[in-house]
Amino acid sequence: MTHQVRAVVARGKGAPVSLETIVVPDPGPGEALVKVEACGVCHTDLHYREGGVNDDFPFLLGHEAAGVVEAVGEGVTDVAPGDFVILNWRAVCGQCRACQRGRPWYCFDTHNAKQRMTLTDGTDLSPALGIGAFAEKTLVAAGQCTKVDRAASAAAAGLLGCGVMAGIGAAINTGRVGRGDTVAVIGCGGVGDAAVVGSNLAGAARIIAVDIDDRKLETARKLGATHTVNSKESDPVEAIRDLTGGFGADVVIEAVGRPETYRQAFYARDLAGTVVLVGVPTPEMKLELPLLDVFGRGGALKSSWYGDCLPSRDFPMLIDLYLQGRLNLDAFVTETIALDEVEKAFERMHHGDVLRSVVVL
Numbered sequence: 001m002t003h004q005v006r007a008v009v010a011r012g013k014g015a016p017v018s019l020e021t022i023v024v025p026d027p028g029p030g031e032a033l034v035k036v037e038a039c040g041v042c043h044t045d046l047h048y049r050e051g052g053v054n055d056d057f058p059f060l061l062g063h064e065a066a067g068v069v070e071a072v073g074e075g076v077t078d079v080a081p082g083d084f085v086i087l088n089w090r091a092v093c094g095q096c097r098a099c100q101r102g103r104p105w106y107c108f109d110t111h112n113a114k115q116r117m118t119l120t121d122g123t124d125l126s127p128a129l130g131i132g133a134f135a136e137k138t139l140v141a142a143g144q145c146t147k148v149d150r151a152a153s154a155a156a157a158g159l160l161g162c163g164v165m166a167g168i169g170a171a172i173n174t175g176r177v178g179r180g181d182t183v184a185v186i187g188c189g190g191v192g193d194a195a196v197v198g199s200n201l202a203g204a205a206r207i208i209a210v211d212i213d214d215r216k217l218e219t220a221r222k223l224g225a226t227h228t229v230n231s232k233e234s235d236p237v238e239a240i241r242d243l244t245g246g247f248g249a250d251v252v253i254e255a256v257g258r259p260e261t262y263r264q265a266f267y268a269r270d271l272a273g274t275v276v277l278v279g280v281p282t283p284e285m286k287l288e289l290p291l292l293d294v295f296g297r298g299g300a301l302k303s304s305w306y307g308d309c310l311p312s313r314d315f316p317m318l319i320d321l322y323l324q325g326r327l328n329l330d331a332f333v334t335e336t337i338a339l340d341e342v343e344k345a346f347e348r349m350h351h352g353d354v355l356r357s358v359v360v361l
């Protein structure tokens with residue numbers, strides 16, 4: 001059997017997205033059919049629409065989602081119909097060299113559904129990040145579904161599926177922020193703000209938020225930043241040093257993805273400190289640093305892929321903290337919108353007044 005549902009499709013490079021009827025197959029072995037309840041609008045969706053990821057149009061957009069499992073295919077035991085789940089793009093394989101070494105958060109062979117979702121004329125769709133959740137129903141690998149407490153709001157929970165997890169994980173998993181640490185976060189959009197929240201959860205003593213936009217700094221402060229620096233107005237490296245006894249922060253999280261902000265992160269950390277790059281650069285960007293400084297300053301220069309998260313470990317834990325009132329995921333939901341308003345949400349993204357627009361179905 002197949003299901004005909006409404007979904008947001010990007011048909012060609014730079015063209016506005018359209019609401020289409022798509023065909024979703026019943027789950028085969030190892031797959032799950034999910035009734036989507038909410039899906040956040042992420043920069044990566046826009047990036048797909050602009051042809052910045054690859055040319056495999058048409059794309060089925062949407063990937064920060066939560067919903068309810070409607071059906072599962074043969075051999076699926078981890079989730080069952082009726083489960084409230086967050087979708088992830090790290091369904092670990094258990095077999096690759098990372099998994100075999102006990103580091104599944106680096107899994108190099110993550111799973112997606114094997115069957116294709118299509119347009120009604122049979123054209124294969126390419127789901128964004130192997131998910132495709134701006135749709136009433138989507139088909140994923142069962143491992144892409146992580147069961148969490150049903151009491152959580154779908155709009156908030158879905159955000160853990162991508163950007164918010166990336167930021168929290170950059171602080172907690174990659175940066176290993178601990179009690180009493182000083183942390184600086186450069187770039188306070190959805191990802192950077194989540195890094196602020198993650199640092200706060202981990203017990204950081206001082207959290208310095210850096211951005212070029214005062215509105216972003218205000219939000220960061222509400223989410224737990226203890227200090228803010230507008231790096232258009234003052235040199236962020238000096239400002240961070242001034243706020244840390246002249247030494248620099250223990251952990252600096254770069255959530256922009258540009259050479260100049262990476263350089264700031266590199267020099268704004270204390271000796272033997274850690275830089276975490278969670279912002280995603282573009283292919284033409286180059287970084288130049290004196291090698292002697294790389295050596296002489298010691299410490300660790302790390303990248304954070306998806307916050308080095310392990311969905312089965314991190315999603316239920318973070319949802320529990322959310323339900324206890326210790327993790328304000330609702331603060332990341334700036335507005336809830338309908339399925340046909342994704343294009344408008346892309347436009348709002350440029351104005352910088354939205355952390356996340358979330359499609360609620």
Ligand code: APR
Binds near residue numbers: 189212278
């Ligand atoms: N210095 C400081 N902050 C900057 C600078 C800069 N030179 N340039 C931009 N910013 C700020 C913006 O003002 C904004 O607040 O960085 C923030 C970026 O936020 P968003 O555009 O909302 O992006 P976000 O979703 O947070 O993602 C950030 O992480 O996952 C990656 O691809 C994503 O590279 C992107 C980054």
Ligand code: ZN
Binds near residue numbers: 106
């Ligand atoms: Zn693996």
Ligand code: ZN
Binds near residue numbers: 042045
């Ligand atoms: Zn995303």
